[in-house]
Amino acid sequence: MSDMLALTFDRSREKWESSTGLVRERIPVPELDESSDGADRSKVVIQVMYAGFCGSDRGIWWRKAFGDMIDDSLSEEGRDKRVVGHELLGRIIAVGSRVGEKYNLKVGDVVSTESHIVCGACHQCRVGDLHVCAKDKIIGISMDGCFAEYLKLPAKALWPTDLGRIRPEVAAVQEPFGNAVHACQHADLRGQTVAILGTGTIGLFAVLIARGLGAGKIIGVEVNPHNAELARKLGCDEVLHPGAPDPERPWASSDALHAKIMDLTDGVGVDVAMEMSGFNSSLNNAIRIARRGGNVVAFGVKNGDAHIEDFHRVVMNGLTMHGVVGRQIFGTWEITKSLLETHSNGIQDAVWKHILNEGKGTMVDIRDFEKSSFEQMISNNPKALIRFAGH
Ligand SMILES: [Zn+2]
Numbered sequence: 215m216s217d218m219l220a221l222t223f224d225r226s227r228e229k230w231e232s233s234t235g236l237v238r239e240r241i242p243v244p245e246l247d248e249s250s251d252g253a254d255r256s257k258v259v260i261q262v263m264y265a266g267f268c269g270s271d272r273g274i275w276w277r278k279a280f281g282d283m284i285d286d287s288l289s290e291e292g293r294d295k296r297v298v299g300h301e302l303l304g305r306i307i308a309v310g311s312r313v314g315e316k317y318n319l320k321v322g323d324v325v326s327t328e329s330h331i332v333c334g335a336c337h338q339c340r341v342g343d344l345h346v347c348a349k350d351k352i353i354g355i356s357m358d359g360c361f362a363e364y365l366k367l368p369a370k371a372l373w374p375t376d377l378g379r380i381r382p383e384v385a386a387v388q389e390p391f392g393n394a395v396h397a398c399q400h401a402d403l404r405g406q407t408v409a410i411l412g413t414g415t416i417g418l419f420a421v422l423i424a425r426g427l428g429a430g431k432i433i434g435v436e437v438n439p440h441n442a443e444l445a446r447k448l449g450c451d452e453v454l455h456p457g458a459p460d461p462e463r464p465w466a467s468s469d470a471l472h473a474k475i476m477d478l479t480d481g482v483g484v485d486v487a488m489e490m491s492g493f494n495s496s497l498n499n500a501i502r503i504a505r506r507g508g509n510v511v512a513f514g515v516k517n518g519d520a521h522i523e524d525f526h527r528v529v530m531n532g533l534t535m536h537g538v539v540g541r542q543i544f545g546t547w548e549i550t551k552s553l554l555e556t557h558s559n560g561i562q563d564a565v566w567k568h569i570l571n572e573g574k575g576t577m578v579d580i581r582d583f584e585k586s587s588f589e590q591m592i593s594n595n596p597k598a599l600i601r602f603a604g605h
């Protein structure tokens with residue numbers, strides 16, 4: 215059996231609580247074996263070209279999130295090692311016997327993947343709401359992922375990608391881009407005033423998408439000056455600082471931000487407020503700056519309780535609140551494809567130039583991976599890519 219390079223967390227090697235990062239090591243290449251597992255008939259082996267490193271991966275890197283999910287899933291599988299990573303572009307190198315007929319995929323096809331592997335049998339799956347499957351597994355968390363030269367995936371999750379229309383480095387981030395598309399699908403943005411609170415990677419994608427979908431005024435709210443600058447470049451009409459939090463009430467909204475937004479919207483408020491930072495104060499800002507009858511899209515996550523300030527606002531202002539998870543399978547992927555492949559909207563170029571910085575300082579080859587320099591890269595950039603020999 216041949217082996218391959220992979221970035222892993224191994225609970226028999228390092229303790230979750232007292233370690234950081236991922237370890238590069240050689241592990242066996244996954245293979246299809248239909249005689250021992252019938253499910254392999256509907257699976258493929260993919261040679262990875264590029265993998266994206268995202269916020270969830272940072273959560274794993276610094277042991278801030280997903281520890282329980284990784285631990286539970288490893289116990290279920292009776293293993294200790296998890297290959298991390300869920301944003302990918304790769305080429306199919308082997309297919310199970312039913313893949314061609316059932317999924318119209320073949321060896322040589324270039325694909326990205328939906329990262330939520332749905333069960334197909336629960337209530338949500340049966341009514342077509344696959345993105346909220348009750349038993350979904352997440353690639354790189356509850357099953358092995360794509361920070362590896364090869365991985366095995368169910369064909370049903372794959373998204374064929376035409377490299378004649380989209381450059382491979384951008385195609386590798388269709389999954390997180392799709393997350394932002396999904397957030398933007400919750401309200402009709404055409405002609406609307408949209409606030410995006412938190413312009414990290416997903417917030418920056420959302421700026422491009424809102425612009426591409428025909429939003430009117432787009433207002434960013436951001437603390438980090440580098441991200442604020444990027445948000446302006448990518449199409450925000452204004453980018454505001456939310457102001458320093460009140461130490462006594464760190465969850466509270468900002469009077470100064472509210473006043474400024476009212477000023478920019480003729481005293482009305484924004485039609486759609488998208489919370490993409492995960493801070494409690496930001497959620498309260500979103501609720502407060504939305505106009506009466508407006509939409510609040512909650513995307514940022516933080517575990518534990520949140521404090522909703524003046525809850526009556528939500529009710530008495532007739533707000534519509536939305537929680538966003540994952541991507542509609544595959545409706546969101548269709549919109550993602552069209553936004554990224556329509557060159558005239560400038561989105562693909564902007565992702566490459568500004569978010570991926572044309573690969574400069576944002577990309578490392580797996581063969582050159584080294585913990586401390588990689589940690590620098592993921593700390594300094596909204597999005598980092600790992601390149602594999604398959605590219
Ligand atoms: Zn991700």
Ligand SMILES: [Zn+2]
Nearest residue numbers: 333336339347
């Ligand atoms: Zn399901």
